[in-house]
Amino acid sequence: MRSVVPLPDHPELVITHSNAWSEYRVQNIRLWKKADSTAQTVVECFWADTIVCLGLSMLWPILSGRNACKAGLAVMVVLYAYSRCTRVLWESVVILHSLGLQLETQRGLPLVPLFTSRRFIPLTSLRDFVINEGLRGWSVHYYLAVMQQSSNGNVTIDVPFQNIMPRFPVLLEIYHGVHELLFDSPTSSISQTCNI
Known part of the structure; x- marks a missing residue:
């Protein structure tokens, strides 16, 4: 297992890869400042x-x-x-390579996670993973959206990182990583069912 911080200007993003899963974690930068010790x-x-x-x-x-x-x-x-x-410590997208996505939110004290909420999205219902934009007042905010389709045809949208709201370069890094691992791999069944 290896851990990488890909963007020197954005230390809040931590990427962890292993053989069976990959995690894109965004830490709450208001709680975690750079410190020497x-x-x-x-x-x-x-x-x-x-x-x-x-x-x-x-x-x-x-x-x-x-x-x-x-x-x-x-x-x-x-x-x-x-x-x-109940403050948000970090939020993450965990890619389980042959199963789907898991959206996680950790809450608690700054060095002690107390509560975890998880939402699993199976690979069979996953339709797309996109960067969307929304308006808030006079500003544009970018966010990630996971689109899934149920067995009866209803499409629902889940928003990862909805509490932390990371900046666009972080979202772009996560977007490319998820697409590379789920949609662009030749063994992925989702790339055959979706027009990407």
Whole structure:
């Protein structure tokens, strides 16, 4: 197994290849900044938590006699902890060479993944993998789309990387990799059923 970072200007993209699968992972660059050491990365990721803990320790003695204030503070702490534990760490497209695609999203604390959601798209229902564009306000955003067709003929679209929204050069690298591994290979059954 080898891991490659193909674009020097975009370190958030990590490509991993093995004999049976390939993964195109886009990390949340707001959480993962370039750091020289892991200790520096931990300090950068948890500085907001440190400030919140200090603020709570200062407010707790002031609010010790008021139960309603304590309850409100507890609700705010729970909501803050929930928002920290459900942040998107990375999203990936895993290509299982003879089976299909798997779209993954990892959520959790910056160095501790807690929740994983996966969506598998079988190769038999996969119709195309495209770069699409959408308008948001006055700007154009590019995104990847996986088109699949069910047995009754309905076409559905799944959007990988919908939380992170990587830039176009990263999308282009993933697009070319998926097409090379799934659509352009001579043993692929999908290249015979689709007009690409």
